[in-house]
Amino acid sequence: MVLIQTLVPILGGAVVAANGGIDETGSFVHGVEPLRQELYVGDSNDNWSCLSNPSVVLNVSQINDGVCDCPDGSDEPGTGACGTKAPLFYCRNEEFIPKYISQSKVNDGVCDCCDCSDELLSPAEPFYRGSGCSELQEAFEKIKKTELKKHEEGSRELRSLYKRFHLKDGSGNVDRMLLAEEIEKISGQLMDSELTLSSLKTKHVEQLKTENPLLYQFKQLDADYIASEIASSFERVVEVSRAYESLVKILDALSDNYLRSLNDRVVNDNVKKYDFMRSQSLRKISCDSKVEEQQRDQLVEYFQRELPQMFCEGKIDKPSKYIIGKITFVESMVFGKVDYVPVVISKIQQLSGLMSEVAENYNVNYQDSGVKEAVESYKHWLLQYQALGDGALLPEEFVEKFARLKEFVLASAGEILASSSGEQVDSTFQGVLQHIKFLARKAAAYFRPNLASEIAALESTMEQLKRQLDTKREQYRTLEDEQQGGGIRELQRLKQLIGALSQQHVLTNAIDNYVYQISLGGPIYQIENSPTGNQVKIGDLKDLRLQSEDSQPAFFSYLKSTYPDEGDLFPALVSETASDQEEYLFGNLHEASNGLVLEYSGGDRCWNGPQRSAQLKVRCAKDFQITKVYEMTKCNYGIEMTGPIGCNLL
Numbered sequence: 001m002v003l004i005q006t007l008v009p010i011l012g013g014a015v016v017a018a019n020g021g022i023d024e025t026g027s028f029v030h031g032v033e034p035l036r037q038e039l040y041v042g043d044s045n046d047n048w049s050c051l052s053n054p055s056v057v058l059n060v061s062q063i064n065d066g067v068c069d070c071p072d073g074s075d076e077p078g079t080g081a082c083g084t085k086a087p088l089f090y091c092r093n094e095e096f097i098p099k100y101i102s103q104s105k106v107n108d109g110v111c112d113c114c115d116c117s118d119e120l121l122s123p124a125e126p127f128y129r130g131s132g133c134s135e136l137q138e139a140f141e142k143i144k145k146t147e148l149k150k151h152e153e154g155s156r157e158l159r160s161l162y163k164r165f166h167l168k169d170g171s172g173n174v175d176r177m178l179l180a181e182e183i184e185k186i187s188g189q190l191m192d193s194e195l196t197l198s199s200l201k202t203k204h205v206e207q208l209k210t211e212n213p214l215l216y217q218f219k220q221l222d223a224d225y226i227a228s229e230i231a232s233s234f235e236r237v238v239e240v241s242r243a244y245e246s247l248v249k250i251l252d253a254l255s256d257n258y259l260r261s262l263n264d265r266v267v268n269d270n271v272k273k274y275d276f277m278r279s280q281s282l283r284k285i286s287c288d289s290k291v292e293e294q295q296r297d298q299l300v301e302y303f304q305r306e307l308p309q310m311f312c313e314g315k316i317d318k319p320s321k322y323i324i325g326k327i328t329f330v331e332s333m334v335f336g337k338v339d340y341v342p343v344v345i346s347k348i349q350q351l352s353g354l355m356s357e358v359a360e361n362y363n364v365n366y367q368d369s370g371v372k373e374a375v376e377s378y379k380h381w382l383l384q385y386q387a388l389g390d391g392a393l394l395p396e397e398f399v400e401k402f403a404r405l406k407e408f409v410l411a412s413a414g415e416i417l418a419s420s421s422g423e424q425v426d427s428t429f430q431g432v433l434q435h436i437k438f439l440a441r442k443a444a445a446y447f448r449p450n451l452a453s454e455i456a457a458l459e460s461t462m463e464q465l466k467r468q469l470d471t472k473r474e475q476y477r478t479l480e481d482e483q484q485g486g487g488i489r490e491l492q493r494l495k496q497l498i499g500a501l502s503q504q505h506v507l508t509n510a511i512d513n514y515v516y517q518i519s520l521g522g523p524i525y526q527i528e529n530s531p532t533g534n535q536v537k538i539g540d541l542k543d544l545r546l547q548s549e550d551s552q553p554a555f556f557s558y559l560k561s562t563y564p565d566e567g568d569l570f571p572a573l574v575s576e577t578a579s580d581q582e583e584y585l586f587g588n589l590h591e592a593s594n595g596l597v598l599e600y601s602g603g604d605r606c607w608n609g610p611q612r613s614a615q616l617k618v619r620c621a622k623d624f625q626i627t628k629v630y631e632m633t634k635c636n637y638g639i640e641m642t643g644p645i646g647c648n649l650l
Helices: 034-040 133-164 174-211 213-219 223-257 265-279 289-313 320-361 369-385 396-415 429-447 451-501 551-562
Strands: 047-049 057-059 089-091 099-101 506-511 514-519 523-528 535-546 574-576 582-584 596-602 613-620 625-633 636-643
Touching: 034 174, 133 451, 133 613, 174 451, 213 289, 213 396, 223 265, 223 289, 223 320, 223 369, 223 396, 265 320, 289 320, 320 369, 320 396, 451 535, 506 625, 514 625, 514 636, 535 613, 551 582
Parallel strands: 099 574, 613 636
Antiparallel strands: 047 057, 089 099, 506 514, 514 523, 523 535, 535 596, 574 582, 596 613, 625 636
16 A cells, blocks of 8 residues: 655745735735635726625725625635634645634634734734644654554565465555555646646736736636637527427428328328428528537637737737627627527427327328338437427626627727728828837737746646546546455455464553453453452454544544644644534545454453443554553443554555
8 A cells, every 4th residue: 555645735925915915916815725816816996896795896905904894704814804704714834734724713812824824914913823834844744754654564564464374465456546646746736737827817917907908808808708608509509400400301201201192180281281381481490500500619719719819919900890890790690599599499399299299199000101200200309309498598697798898899999900901000190009009019029928828838738637637536436446345355354364363463461450361363351450360351253344434533533642742733734624524634644554443242241231342443553562441331342452454455
């Protein structure tokens, strides 16, 4: 087994200022994790909306100002002013492990983060600081080194015992741990890339404000959202058109191929109705799913490439009339197509009604091949398009954003430089001004770093990392499923090993006023620690299992009792969550032990009580040793011991 220590990557260091917890670059909001920083970016007017209540609009200067303005408390992530309404406070803890604490611990005079960042915006000095991050890291490294050494020595001894008794070694799933290391590495790279991307986008926005105001304003209009909604809506348009085309094809075939001479009244009547519709109302229906697919791609291309490129370069090889005409045409196409969908669906419903009547009531005795083929095709059509629904309405948000984008494009058309077009931009004063502005932007762009290219390259890299991560995670899940069977096999090997050791390993240890004697695979005795001590039998081994539940809390308790001098470390290894559950920050270190539990019962009866019994838990180590005995309930004992049989090889 490969043990790994999962640490959130230490994320690089903007210095927090006292004015609202935002650093001097305006890019870091105190108490907020790096991946959520972009949620606290204001608009071009420095306005910012409460995260769960966007109707409440504040100025960015009101973030972390000590006054709770948002109903959801999201404006005070770093001050504690909103209490439990606010999101958990993020401790950056440079040089150690980042974690979360509740807002009740922020600015309370106690440094709950090892970097004391939870007290940074407090008007008073904290009265308790505790150990610093570097000290905690040093203490944790010592503990980790000790625990990993125990696992290494214990695992080596367990393999030796398997070999001695000719039992197959159960260590065949090392690949799973190697995959876990790769997943951790890729996740770290992805997190670093996300931080870099966020920083680059922030710099790019600031750069655009001064060097290309048109592009900056365009980027505030969310053209990507508009393109995404159009793509989704046109998928719906295409689906409806395909349904209509398929159903018309079925009815055309029925009309052309069935034998009218058979005088099937149901078929004759419905074919006549269809022929009438085909000659009248259906002639006005315009559906072509292939053309609509092309239109969808062209529209997405317009919003994702043509418009951004036009505003990025500040020029286009078409006159301003083209710019105005195209956005108007696009609007007409988008809303016209989507509004037309209910009309097509109403015709589909009428045609489907005709075919349903034929399918349900045609005379099966006639065995007309044209009718049978049409009915069979219609059954398949129903399976494919049974969830067609009523329409494809565009969201209100889309309507509003499209209107703002159109208004901006129309207003900006005069500022876009037309080159190689019918407009003689250099023959008028306005044209000269346009050209000067264009050249100024080009000159500025020549000397500045190409952040747009860096962002595009980084986004491409992140897509590759995400694909790699998905692949690795799928491989990990597959191996994990296989390991469920491996755990059963490992338990069977342990049973055989304990049986083989039962006569050779008798453990004895004096604890409190008793001597405990454990024969592996046999009974447990409790003997009074005196010359004439009375001996009682606690029980015989009845069962054993590998217990994984509560392994993290149990391991945490073990660490605290084993390393009592490191008191400051243990609170730092617990992170709070929104669900009030504690998250432990020692990676998979607890998996060094396999969770082996041996159940004993049938012991001597207690005076005025039940028969004695015990639950023995084994922790990984090289040597067998009884470490702790306590009474869980009357005459039911909890026993802790170490030994190689407690080591995890999976």
